[in-house]
Amino acid sequence: xxxxxxxxxxxxxxxxxxxxxxxxxxxxxxxxxxxxxxxxxxxxxxxxxxxxxxxxxxxxxxxxxxxxxxxxxxxxxxxxxxxxxxxxxxxxxxxxxxxxxxxxxxxxxxxxxxxxxxxxxxxxxxxxxxxxxxxxxxxxxxxxxxxxxxxxxxxxxxxxxxxxxxxxxxxxxxxxxxxxxxxxxxxxxxxxxxxxxxxxxxxxxxxxxxxxxxxxxxxxxxxxxxxxxxxxxxxxxxxxxxxxxxxxxxxxxxxxxxxxxxxxxxxxxxxxxxxxxxxxxxxxxxxxxxxxxxxxxxxxxxxxxxxxxxxxxxxxxxxxxxxxxxxxxxxxxxxxxxxxxxxxxxxxxxxxxxxxxxxxxxxxxxxxxxxxxxxxxxxxxxxxxxxxxxxxxxxxxxx
Amino acid sequence: xxxxxxxxxxxxxxxxxxxxxxxxxxxxxxxxxxxxxxxxxxxxxxxxxxxxxxxxxxxxxxxxxxxxxxxxxxxxxxxxxxxxxxxxxxxxxxxxxxxxxxxxxxxxxxxxxxxxxxxxxxxxxxxxxxxxxxxxxxxxxxxxxxxxxxxxxxxxxxxxxxxxxxxxxxxxxxxxxxxxxxxxxxxxxxxxxxxxxxxxxxxxxxxxxxxxxxxxxxxxxxxxxxxxxxxxxxxxxxxxxxxxxxx
Numbered sequence: 001x002x003x004x005x006x007x008x009x010x011x012x013x014x015x016x017x018x019x020x021x022x023x024x025x026x027x028x029x030x031x032x033x034x035x036x037x038x039x040x041x042x043x044x045x046x047x048x049x050x051x052x053x054x055x056x057x058x059x060x061x062x063x064x065x066x067x068x069x070x071x072x073x074x075x076x077x078x079x080x081x082x083x084x085x086x087x088x089x090x091x092x093x094x095x096x097x098x099x100x101x102x103x104x105x106x107x108x109x110x111x112x113x114x115x116x117x118x119x120x121x122x123x124x125x126x127x128x129x130x131x132x133x134x135x136x137x138x139x140x141x142x143x144x145x146x147x148x149x150x151x152x153x154x155x156x157x158x159x160x161x162x163x164x165x166x167x168x169x170x171x172x173x174x175x176x177x178x179x180x181x182x183x184x185x186x187x188x189x190x191x192x193x194x195x196x197x198x199x200x201x202x203x204x205x206x207x208x209x210x211x212x213x214x215x216x217x218x219x220x221x222x223x224x225x226x227x228x229x230x231x232x233x234x235x236x237x238x239x240x241x242x243x244x245x246x247x248x249x250x251x252x253x254x255x256x257x258x259x260x261x262x263x264x265x266x267x268x269x270x271x272x273x274x275x276x277x278x279x280x281x282x283x284x285x286x287x288x289x290x291x292x293x294x295x296x297x298x299x300x301x302x303x304x305x306x307x308x309x310x311x312x313x314x315x316x317x318x319x320x321x322x323x324x325x326x327x328x329x330x331x332x333x334x335x336x337x338x339x340x341x342x343x344x345x346x347x348x349x350x351x352x353x354x355x356x357x358x359x360x361x362x363x364x365x366x367x368x369x370x371x372x373x374x375x376x377x378x379x380x381x382x383x384x385x386x387x388x389x390x391x392x393x394x395x396x397x398x399x
Numbered sequence: 400x401x402x403x404x405x406x407x408x409x410x411x412x413x414x415x416x417x418x419x420x421x422x423x424x425x426x427x428x429x430x431x432x433x434x435x436x437x438x439x440x441x442x443x444x445x446x447x448x449x450x451x452x453x454x455x456x457x458x459x460x461x462x463x464x465x466x467x468x469x470x471x472x473x474x475x476x477x478x479x480x481x482x483x484x485x486x487x488x489x490x491x492x493x494x495x496x497x498x499x500x501x502x503x504x505x506x507x508x509x510x511x512x513x514x515x516x517x518x519x520x521x522x523x524x525x526x527x528x529x530x531x532x533x534x535x536x537x538x539x540x541x542x543x544x545x546x547x548x549x550x551x552x553x554x555x556x557x558x559x560x561x562x563x564x565x566x567x568x569x570x571x572x573x574x575x576x577x578x579x580x581x582x583x584x585x586x587x588x589x590x591x592x593x594x595x596x597x598x599x600x601x602x603x604x605x606x607x608x609x610x611x612x613x614x615x616x617x618x619x620x621x622x623x624x625x626x627x628x629x630x631x632x633x634x635x636x637x638x639x640x641x642x643x644x645x646x
Binding site for chain 2: 012013014015017020021023024306308309312313314315316317318319395396398399
């Protein structure tokens with residue numbers, strides 16, 4: 001029975017030696033906790049940036065209303081989407097599982113800040129306003145406005161460097177800006193989200209997008225090509241099986257992917273083809289190293305300072321193992337006490353980063369658990385190293 | 400008290416039975432160092448210690464008193480000889496046996512060796528905590544009781560740094576007795592105390608061991624406290640040279 005067991009444990013409790021040893025010198029404890037918290041914050045930030053990078057890399061990809069996506073086999077990532085023949089999409093539409101198809105233009109264009117005139121690269125998506133392409137509820141009312149030429153919908157989560165477009169729009173002002181040499185009018189605001197590859201986004205019709213192609217600094221693909229082909233399947237259709245069939249039948253100038261494979265395609269680029277993932281993981285590892293050194297120093301000096309006392313306890317009959325337990329409990333307490341401030345600081349820094357960069361960095365349960373486990377592992381490893389000093393606590397030498 | 404020379408066998412007490420003998424040592428030899436540096440610090444020690452007996456071990460520095468104390472306290476490995484403490488043979492004993500013996504022995508150090516981060520009460524409870532059979536509350540009550548017995552009922556919550564030398568040694572005595580030991584080993588318990596306080600502490604120790612049924616082996620140079628002993632042993636050059644019975 002749990003209550004009986006708890007009562008038994010309660011009755012067996014002892015003097016909280018680990019706690020008393022730690023709190024005896026409050027200044028040293030505070031320094032130790034500051035060090036552990038700093039290491040924790042470093043881990044939270046590095047791992048948070050890494051995960052946000054991977055998450056942000058597919059912010060737009062997630063929004064596509066599709067079961068199967070066609071891309072060019074020459075495309076390596078959202079940074080370098082290549083065009084493929086539009087007719088492949090219509091070939092794919094011939095499969096009976098396919099309910100509808102939608103071609104999408106995708107590329108980066110030069111957007112000039114309407115306030116300062118400074119150009120900055122921004123991701124433009126172009127498609128037929130009659131198609132349902134993106135899973136954005138607000139598009140239902142705004143998308144028809146794109147039928148007029150040179151109209152765009154602006155992502156309100158774009159970085160501030162693109163200009164005060166959302167503010168001006170909400171004030172009721174007419175917002176016009178240059179995309180390359182084409183002047184566009186902002187017809188509405190959508191919420192898409194910035195990523196590491198795209199600081200801002202806009203949506204326009206395929207016709208307006210084609211004008212960007214011809215403009216200086218424009219996109220540079222031919223009319224017969226598209227960057228994405230979206231396929232929606234009939235309910236119950238097996239997307240993976242269909243993709244396998246398409247891979248076998250379609251020419252090699254197109255690459256069919258399920259939506260999940262499309263997300264993985266983008267994430268894998270950032271994970272494996274760039275050093276960013278490694279760099280952030282290394283940054284987190286540095287946090288572990290820094291924290292380990294701090295905890296080791298604290299525990300080692302604690303054991304050294306109390307060596308005679310530990311030896312006394314051995315002489316009294318306490319086993320080496322029970323003293324190891326004291327050191328390990330100190331390590332555990334340091335981990336618990338050091339983790340909490342780092343978690344709070346992490347929350348604050350994540351909020352600051354989100355507001356300043358629009359990157360989807362968030363304190364997930366997985367992140368909180370990962371960093372706690374890293375801090376716990378760091379303190380445990382340091383405790384294990386510091387324990388070696390305990391071997392020097394010879395009870396025969398204290399007389 | 401009258402000291403007299405005696406053969407080595409004279410310090411053993413034949414006729415003692417196992418029930419009343421707390422320590423039984425025969426032919427104990429101990430060496431430190433290796434090769435030419437090897438030093439024979441204990442040479443053929445024979446010694447018995449009975450229940451409720453207080454024995455004082457005296458002698459010049461370096462004669463081997465403390466080494467004998469640490470061997471009896473199961474704190475060193477016995478190299479040669481027969482050492483039985485509280486019914487356990489210590490020669491060749493495993494760490495488990497040594498630890499079991501240590502738990503039944505109370506130790507009082509010259510420098511009290513209290514844990515600086517713990518209060519007087521907690522220090523005593525560290526001794527009581529060795530008895531895992533007792534629930535926390537009883538261990539705590541025992542610690543209070545012992546501190547009351549040593550006259551420190553009003554100092555429970557004080558750290559060692561806030562106590563006088565005599566008070567610290569009283570806490571150390573209470574701690575040594577908290578685990579209900581059968582044998583108490585004391586190494587110069589009055590060395591760091593003034594004569595008045597030292598006398599108080601030793602009288603307290605004498606009363607406490609009588610009340611709690613311990614045997615005591617006390618190493619001391621302090622001639623003012625020799626009268627508390629039932630027997631006096633004098634060591635010299637690794638041998639017990641003389642014995643004196645209490646007056």
